[in-house]
Amino acid sequence: MNLTREEIRVMIYYDYKKELSQQQCLESLQKTFGDSCVSRTAVYFWYAEFSRGRDHFEDEPRAGRPRSVVTPGNIEAVRQLVNVDPNIAYQETEDTVRIGLAAAQSVLHDYLDLKKLHVVGCLIV
Numbered sequence: 001m002n003l004t005r006e007e008i009r010v011m012i013y014y015d016y017k018k019e020l021s022q023q024q025c026l027e028s029l030q031k032t033f034g035d036s037c038v039s040r041t042a043v044y045f046w047y048a049e050f051s052r053g054r055d056h057f058e059d060e061p062r063a064g065r066p067r068s069v070v071t072p073g074n075i076e077a078v079r080q081l082v083n084v085d086p087n088i089a090y091q092e093t094e095d096t097v098r099i100g101l102a103a104a105q106s107v108l109h110d111y112l113d114l115k116k117l118h119v120v121g122c123l124i125v
Helices: 005-017 022-033 040-051 072-084 090-097 101-111
Strands: none
Touching: 005 022, 005 040, 022 040, 072 090, 072 101, 090 101
């Protein structure tokens, strides 16, 4: 069974509220779910967060680039570009949708299942 981060944090909070020590909490979780369930650092971090008054278990929003720019909106934007111009270049796709080369390639190949064809010196009748 794979537990989510939030589920583990709830269990840490439960032990915190029961006034167990951080070490007791860690041992309890590792005994129940195995050594790879949670690290010592995570338990100590969350104990400190709860003692500061944190009252939620989700990650805080972070500034900066999103983890992935391959979103349904970007996929649809690339699909529309390809529908208008099937021979669109990667660079034009990147510039128009404002995504990087790796994301553009991923959308075109993995999500839209398009392939780049090279026909050299061949006449297709």
